Amino acid sequence: MRLRFWGVRGSIPTPGESTVRYGGNTPCTEIRLGNDELIILDAGTGIRKLGDQLMARGQSVHATVLITHPHWDHIQGFPFFKPAFVSGNTLVIVGTERPEKKLSEIVSDQMNRIYFPVQLNELKATLTFRPVKDEQNLDVYGAKVRTMYVNHPGFTVAYRIEFNGKTLVYISDNEPYDRGAAASLENFEDLVKDKFEETNGDPNQRVFEFCRDADLLIHDATYTPEEYVDRVGWGHSHYLFALRVAAEAGVRKLCLFHHDPNHSDNDVDKIVKACRNEIKRMGYSFECFAAEENLELEL
Numbered sequence: 001m002r003l004r005f006w007g008v009r010g011s012i013p014t015p016g017e018s019t020v021r022y023g024g025n026t027p028c029t030e031i032r033l034g035n036d037e038l039i040i041l042d043a044g045t046g047i048r049k050l051g052d053q054l055m056a057r058g059q060s061v062h063a064t065v066l067i068t069h070p071h072w073d074h075i076q077g078f079p080f081f082k083p084a085f086v087s088g089n090t091l092v093i094v095g096t097e098r099p100e101k102k103l104s105e106i107v108s109d110q111m112n113r114i115y116f117p118v119q120l121n122e123l124k125a126t127l128t129f130r131p132v133k134d135e136q137n138l139d140v141y142g143a144k145v146r147t148m149y150v151n152h153p154g155f156t157v158a159y160r161i162e163f164n165g166k167t168l169v170y171i172s173d174n175e176p177y178d179r180g181a182a183a184s185l186e187n188f189e190d191l192v193k194d195k196f197e198e199t200n201g202d203p204n205q206r207v208f209e210f211c212r213d214a215d216l217l218i219h220d221a222t223y224t225p226e227e228y229v230d231r232v233g234w235g236h237s238h239y240l241f242a243l244r245v246a247a248e249a250g251v252r253k254l255c256l257f258h259h260d261p262n263h264s265d266n267d268v269d270k271i272v273k274a275c276r277n278e279i280k281r282m283g284y285s286f287e288c289f290a291a292e293e294n295l296e297l298e299l
């Protein structure tokens with residue numbers, strides 16, 4: 001399995017000189033399986049450049065797009081993904097939906113004519129929508145893909161992808177679940193809260209189990225622990241929690257993801273340094289690094 005990051009920033013794009021190294025595009029990661037089959041994780045603004053690169057190859061595009069949830073930063077690049085405009089291309093879009101709104105509407109609403117000049121039904125590629133819920137297993141080009149609801153407002157899923165003996169877990173947006181705080185957080189779904197509440201002991205155990213023995217865990221590390229204190233209920237993690245997930249799950253590598261839009265490259269450097277110090281102090285054995293636009297990895 002090969003990976004390339006096209007967008008690693010959370011919440012909103014952050015162009016500018018202070019974010020040029022880690023990058024300012026919102027979440028999008030390209031995954032290539034054995035025969036170059038293409039899986040795309042999230043359709044944030046990073047997907048635009050991925051689309052341009054795919055067009056430049058001059059071949060038809062067949063891809064499965066796994067969307068964690070439809071907050072803007074995870075779907076707003078889709079209307080600018082050029083392969084969607086070309087007939088003969090096929091895109092399968094996987095994501096969560098709600099009782100009152102289908103996945104196809106969730107994606108197309110952002111292209112409503114009030115907000116956007118081209119509507120979804122004008123796209124020439126063949127689009128298929130595949131809604132998912134908690135704990136579903138999918139076969140994507142021979143890869144075993146599993147979903148799990150995580151602790152983030154709305155229905156948000158994590159994806160675990162197993163292929164050819166390697167495992168990648170992608171948890172772009174997730175907050176540590178705290179039984180005390182949960183009752184007062186009204187923008188979180190009751191159905192998702194129930195999943196955490198049903199877990200014996202530490203409710204985050206279900207996340208640890210989902211990540212068990214992964215070769216690479218890409219996890220939300222939006223905040224520092226100090227920043228998190230004022231942002232409980234916003235649906236994101238501080239880096240110490242990301243380290244805890246990695247340690248409890250026994251993963252081999254942890255990739256810090258969804259960088260806060262207020263964090264400069266130097267701030268992200270400091271977070272990586274703090275994480276590595278903590279890993280040493282705690283005697284953990286996994287590697288830790290920050291996601292960076294254009295970084296390529298092989299599992």
Ligand SMILES: [Zn+2]
Pocket residue numbers: 010011071073074172173258
């Ligand atoms: Zn996000």
